[in-house]
Amino acid sequence: MATIYDVAKLAEVSPMTVSRVINQKGPISKSTKLKVEQAIETLNYIPNKTARSLISKTTKILSLLITDISNPFFTKVARGAEDKALQLGYQVIFSNSDEDINKESKYIQMLLESRVDGVLIAPSGDHSKKNVQKLIKNRIPFVILDREINGLESDIVLGNSHEGTRGLMKHLIENGHKKIALINGPSHISTARERKQAYIESLQFYNLPVVEALIFETDYKQRSETTIIDILLDLPASLKPTAIFAANNFIAVTMMKKLKERGLNIPKDMAFVCFDDVGPMSDFFTVAAQPAYDFGYLGVQMLVDKIEGNSSQNNRKIVLPPEIVIRESSL
Amino acid sequence: MATIYDVAKLAEVSPMTVSRVINQKGPISKSTKLKVEQAIETLNYIPNKTARSLISKTTKILSLLITDISNPFFTKVARGAEDKALQLGYQVIFSNSDEDINKESKYIQMLLESRVDGVLIAPSGDHSKKNVQKLIKNRIPFVILDREINGLESDIVLGNSHEGTRGLMKHLIENGHKKIALINGPSHISTARERKQAYIESLQFYNLPVVEALIFETDYKQRSETTIIDILLDLPASLKPTAIFAANNFIAVTMMKKLKERGLNIPKDMAFVCFDDVGPMSDFFTVAAQPAYDFGYLGVQMLVDKIEGNSSQNNRKIVLPPEIVIRESSL
DNA sequence: CTGTTAGCGCCTTCAC
DNA sequence: GTGAAGGCGCTAACAG
Numbered sequence: 001m002a003t004i005y006d007v008a009k010l011a012e013v014s015p016m017t018v019s020r021v022i023n024q025k026g027p028i029s030k031s032t033k034l035k036v037e038q039a040i041e042t043l044n045y046i047p048n049k050t051a052r053s054l055i056s057k058t059t060k061i062l063s064l065l066i067t068d069i070s071n072p073f074f075t076k077v078a079r080g081a082e083d084k085a086l087q088l089g090y091q092v093i094f095s096n097s098d099e100d101i102n103k104e105s106k107y108i109q110m111l112l113e114s115r116v117d118g119v120l121i122a123p124s125g126d127h128s129k130k131n132v133q134k135l136i137k138n139r140i141p142f143v144i145l146d147r148e149i150n151g152l153e154s155d156i157v158l159g160n161s162h163e164g165t166r167g168l169m170k171h172l173i174e175n176g177h178k179k180i181a182l183i184n185g186p187s188h189i190s191t192a193r194e195r196k197q198a199y200i201e202s203l204q205f206y207n208l209p210v211v212e213a214l215i216f217e218t219d220y221k222q223r224s225e226t227t228i229i230d231i232l233l234d235l236p237a238s239l240k241p242t243a244i245f246a247a248n249n250f251i252a253v254t255m256m257k258k259l260k261e262r263g264l265n266i267p268k269d270m271a272f273v274c275f276d277d278v279g280p281m282s283d284f285f286t287v288a289a290q291p292a293y294d295f296g297y298l299g300v301q302m303l304v305d306k307i308e309g310n311s312s313q314n315n316r317k318i319v320l321p322p323e324i325v326i327r328e329s330s331l
Numbered sequence: 332m333a334t335i336y337d338v339a340k341l342a343e344v345s346p347m348t349v350s351r352v353i354n355q356k357g358p359i360s361k362s363t364k365l366k367v368e369q370a371i372e373t374l375n376y377i378p379n380k381t382a383r384s385l386i387s388k389t390t391k392i393l394s395l396l397i398t399d400i401s402n403p404f405f406t407k408v409a410r411g412a413e414d415k416a417l418q419l420g421y422q423v424i425f426s427n428s429d430e431d432i433n434k435e436s437k438y439i440q441m442l443l444e445s446r447v448d449g450v451l452i453a454p455s456g457d458h459s460k461k462n463v464q465k466l467i468k469n470r471i472p473f474v475i476l477d478r479e480i481n482g483l484e485s486d487i488v489l490g491n492s493h494e495g496t497r498g499l500m501k502h503l504i505e506n507g508h509k510k511i512a513l514i515n516g517p518s519h520i521s522t523a524r525e526r527k528q529a530y531i532e533s534l535q536f537y538n539l540p541v542v543e544a545l546i547f548e549t550d551y552k553q554r555s556e557t558t559i560i561d562i563l564l565d566l567p568a569s570l571k572p573t574a575i576f577a578a579n580n581f582i583a584v585t586m587m588k589k590l591k592e593r594g595l596n597i598p599k600d601m602a603f604v605c606f607d608d609v610g611p612m613s614d615f616f617t618v619a620a621q622p623a624y625d626f627g628y629l630g631v632q633m634l635v636d637k638i639e640g641n642s643s644q645n646n647r648k649i650v651l652p653p654e655i656v657i658r659e660s661s662l
Numbered sequence: 663c664t665g666t667t668a669g670c671g672c673c674t675t676c677a678c
Numbered sequence: 679g680t681g682a683a684g685g686c687g688c689t690a691a692c693a694g
Contacts, residue, residue, distance in 0.1 A: 001469065003687055014665045019689060027663055044468065049444045050384040051687035054670045059381065061424070061445075069413070072610060075406050082400070082427055091441060093392070093422045096413055110422060113380045114392075137375065138332070222611065253611045260614065279403060279610025280553065280584045283591065334671055345681045350673060358679055382671035385686045 002043040011039035063111040072279040080296030125188040126150040141306040148190040161194035164288030164322035169202035181214040181241040229258040243271035286330035288322040333374040342370035394442040403610040411627030456519040457481040472637040479521040495619030495653035496529035512572040516551040560589040574602035603660040617661035619653040
């Protein structure tokens with residue numbers, strides 16, 4: 001592969017001159033510029049970004065560290081991130097932590113070695129604090145996505161779990177549901193804590209009892225099995241819920257599948273709502289849809305602002321409201 | 332950020348010795364190794380992959396160039412690719428061409444400059460040949476995904492469009508459908524050509540007429556509007572189809588939405604089948620589901636084989652069969 | 663307007 | 679078992 005020296009030799013100039021025409025920087029005569037351009041062409045010269053990085057201490061690469069690209073929420077986040085990154089001249093490396101702190105730590109190490117210019121991270125939970133602190137220690141700019149880390153201030157792009165939950169609960173309750181099960185994510189993730197809190201507050205607001213037997217905690221991951229539905233359906237009639245609120249889309253998918261297996265009809269036998277869109281074909285589901293694309297898009301914008309020093313402030317917080325979309329599953 | 336020199340100084344050894352302990356290569360005494368490790372620890376030294384790349388001429392980065400990560404098919408491809416890449420010690424940069432040859436070309440240029448070790452590409456169409464040839468010219472290993480490029484042999488991981496189409500058509504026809512519309516992708520994409528051909532052959536196999544008015548060509552992208560459904564529904568009763576076969580998931584989503592808008596019930600008023608899964612919540616759709624995860628997983632495996640020279644052969648072709656999943660939309 | 667020198671952080675090669 | 683010299687491809691800083 002041709003180097004700047006090869007080009008220089010062919011064009012009968014110094015490597016520095018070649019560098020100048022490549023980077024369109026510094027004064028160059030039309031004629032030498034032409035010579036160089038021809039040499040570049042005939043040698044099929046392509047600048048080596050790796051060598052540049054060594055000098056510029058900049059890679060023009062961003063890291064997108066999410067929990068699972070398969071989750072339609074994060075798929076859209078990724079799309080938004082990549083679109084904005086391209087616009088700003090960055091490439092993005094993506095990684096899936098699978099909500100696993102160890103996997104997350106491994107990726108953090110890798111991205112540190114890669115000298116990425118910045119990191120967009122959806123933390124796997126509050127324990128991610130140590131990973132984020134590693135970023136801080138190494139002065140690599142980052143923006144947190146979707147989940148706050150307990151006891152850590154930072155630039156962040158978030159949804160509004162309270163608003164989304166209240167909207168969903170209001171809809172359910174005003175449609176006559178009094179016994180609503182919550183199938184939540186792990187309490188070490190901020191969104192799960194907030195969704196539970198808003199769930200409880202909503203019940204209280206409508207003077208409905210908070211029944212512990214109707215509150216479950218699982219994880220946000222895609223699962224093939226669950227016993228929660230069995231437990232719910234075995235509840236005595238006085239307790240058995242008429243509606244289920246799943247705290248994210250993957251929980252919803254798992255529960256729905258089980259509900260179908262058990263022969264229940266949605267919404268006739270059980271109303272069903274959840275947080276997050278469930279994918280392109282979601283015309284059936286009542287959801288609190290978050291503007292996932294914007295999470296990624298704005299996140300990258302914020303991050304690059306920070307990297308390139310265009311931003312005066314720190315700990316900027318963008319909160320994006322969800323949209324309550326009422327569909328068949330709860331009617 | 333600490334360099335190998337800082338570590339060397341602190342440990343009172345030469346940089347070379349530090350390099351040796353980092354890479355666990357060459358003989359080192361226990362005691363110096365310990366000294367070095369301590370220095371690394373106290374200085375929080377992290378090897379600079381960028382500098383390494385300059386010497387090794389290897390970046391341990393793969394490029395995944397697909398058309399749209401938002402497409403559930405490619406989402407899974409990406410997941411499979413990343414999983415295998417992690418296993419093999421590679422990171423992956425992803426890019427979305429949006430089925431646009433110009434965008435694709437731009438990315439090809441970027442990845443060439445980045446000196447990625449290999450490329451996994453789902454070509455935007457037959458015109459991608461020039462981009463792939465650029466890869467060949469620059470000797471960068473690649474594996475093609477999902478779509479063959481007319482007149483180009485290469486390592487490739489593919490689905491079986493014929494088999495999937497025949498399966499779907501068989502199901503429809505054996506359920507009594509005689510007028511089946513095909514809403515296909517662009518004919519410059521191999522999968523569209525093959526699906527159309529298999530569609531026609533299936534009709535002929537069952538002695539059914541091939542009606543040009545029932546064959547449409549659109550693109551594989553997500554769209555918010557379409558006139559195709561209107562055209563179909565305005566057809567005289569003698570022609571109006573009783574079933575629709577969408578050539579990919581995005582086409583299916585667009586058409587379904589329109590069908591709903593027009594007040595049609597699936598499958599009562601119109602049966603509906605498509606190629607590719609439509610996302611995690613696809614329990615409604617009859618589809619030819621491709622093992623998308625394996626496309627990515629095996630693709631990376633093949634690619635890294637090539638990169639690391641473990642593979643003797645060229646132009647290896649992996650064909651992954653689809654699974655016909657019959658669900659409500661066609662019953 | 664163009665060229666020279668030096669060095670980014672690391673590793674290969676060859677000495678000792 | 680350890681170190682010194684040199685260079686990967688490029689560009690900043692200075693010189694002319």
